[in-house]
Amino acid sequence: MAMTLTIPKLEMSMMEGTLAEWKVESGQPVQQGEVIYILETDKTARDIEAPASGTLIHKVEAGETYDVGTEIGEIV
């Protein structure tokens, strides 16, 4: 079952986040718990781990800022 990845709300005050860098290429396999991208907020940069195992598909470019809830990829 595909799992949609969205920009998470890491802090109560967080409205948007910058997808600084994809750590796994699109189309590559990932294991649950593996760091897949780096998310920057106004407070900090965070490693975001894969919530499931499968193949990672990017849907947006790194280096851009997106609203919380924006669909950025999926794990199929």
Added chain:
Amino acid sequence: MESTVKEAPMRQGNLGIEPAVLKEIYRQMARIRAVDKEVQAGLSGGKFFFSYWPMTGQEAIPATIAQLTTTRDYMVTTYRGVHDQVAKGLSLDGLFAEMLGRIDGVNKGKGGSPHISDPASGSMLTTAIVGAGAPIANGLAVAAQARGEDRVTIVNFGDGATSIGAVHEAMNLAGIWKLPIIFLCQNNQLGEYTPLAEFTASKDFTSRAEALGFRGVRLDGNDPAAFYAGMKEVIESVRAGKGPVFVEALTYRLGPHAGVGDNNNVTAEALTAAKEKWPVPRTRALLLDAGVCTEEELAQLEADAQTEVEAAMAKAMASKVTPAEETLIDVYADVDTIPRRGHYPHREAEKEPTGETRSMMGLEAVLQAQDLAMEQNPEVFLLGEDVGAPGGVFATSRGLIEKYGGSRIRSTPIAEQAIIGAGIGAALVGMRPISEIMFLDFAGVCLDQIANHAAKQRYMSGAATNVPLTIRMMVGGGMGGFGAQHSQSLEAWLLHTPGLKVAFPSTPYDAKGLLLSCIHDEDPCVHLEALMVLRGAKQDVPLEDYRIPLGVAKVRREGSDITLISYGWQVNQCLTAAEELAKDGINAEVIDLRTLVPLDYHRVLDSVKKTRRALVVHAATEFCGFGAEIASTINEELFSTLKGPAIRLGADYAPIAYSKEIETSQVPNSNSIAARVRAAINAYS
């Protein structure tokens, strides 16, 4: 020669704890860790959104306590308490569904993870108001003590909560009453975003308990063996009735205040050092090193936890989001208590008692009601300032301590949060407490307990719990000389809080009958006792038990030209005004609401249909007062019938003055009421 001495690995013999117990502690930690990871992964991946306050790093505390307590023991915790809930034995299905706001949540998705109540596991109440659980936990301990049960109550809170007054009030009360309670401070070194050293100059927290006359113990909450040994002694002592203990459990919050990931309020070095003491990997390593478990056994135990968590989350995700049709369910036991536009239920009036009567003032009627209720039911008890030997400041409990003793007539410190909180806690487990607050003006120092806890608990728990608490509050005003802080009619504060019922009698007869109904009600009731009624005119009051149903108004004087709607001591001002108006040929009907919630709109609207005019009168300020609410409903429902708009008369918008002349004029009186009626009739005739 060896230049370094390598620490000997721990063996079964020097673990300091039974190996099987340590393994069970780790099993609980593994479950907590799996829950924490599942939630954080879901939040990070965008699988769901909700507020989460991670407890990562604090797993060993509840995992250890779980080995020393059972579901019979009571627990109160906070929004950062998912680890406490898991270890206490909440079903993970119910926990996850609650976090997600689903109908299958343990509290129907109405409370969410910060407001869990699960009486089946002993998780009685979870609060998102820092420190507010402590006064309520006292009430659970009071119930256990009064019933002669050996249950222990553990109230969890963080180091941040040590700064708030509720915790101090609760600890002081527990000390003087020697309650079977443990104040468990999970000291994770941070109060939200602020490090400990920046919010207190205290060197430790245990000395606070010692200052209040009971024992404080500091334990390493990250070391299961040491924590188990320390808590075992503490729990046994409290269970044996040796009084409360304060435990400072040292730990470290590895996550942020809210959200997911690492703690970003401390330096990277501090976090790295803290992670080395993280009890989850450390205990795992210890079990391996000591030969208690093999790698395969631990892997199996973790896999089992993971399977349980995944199955529970899948079930929760499949559950229906709690629908809007549930909005008004669980506010009260009876949905008809809720005031709703267009829905005006008719409630049967009481049967008039026929037995023996005696002439008495309101204070004696209140005394009688309490005496009767306590005679009938050993679970009814009274707590408040000076309620014991002095018999209450206004003699409403005179003689009761001689009859029922100090365990049922409980004089308290001057600490209103402690008084209300202990009432809530005892009511949560089915007792029938009466919390007396000397003046309604003091609601300001305990409104959090009343409005955020007593009022909301049924709703937040999805009716898993309810609070059959009666709060008696005296209302000054009208006597003169009590000043701005002992004379206010603040009922609007209470009426703005869904979940409370409010009675406001105008006579000794009603005071007794309404108070008895409040005490026997399943929801929290506030019984407002005006000094003008307590110490006003005497009336023949039946000596038997009679109940005036909540939500039944009474016509005090029949009339045809206007309906005067009032409550409390202002009813008598309206009756006097009606006699004055009669001299001018104006025949006023006077309706006494008696209860404000539930409100008897049925009888009010019936009366106004007949008289076609209405004036609402109260001692509270007119601006934003209850009169505006009632007048608005009358105008909307009876617009085409009315000869003129329904209007209101309340106090001037000023604090109540000490000057008798100002007070008499600023609050409605028979003259100003009559004048308002004449003006209205002249304007619309």
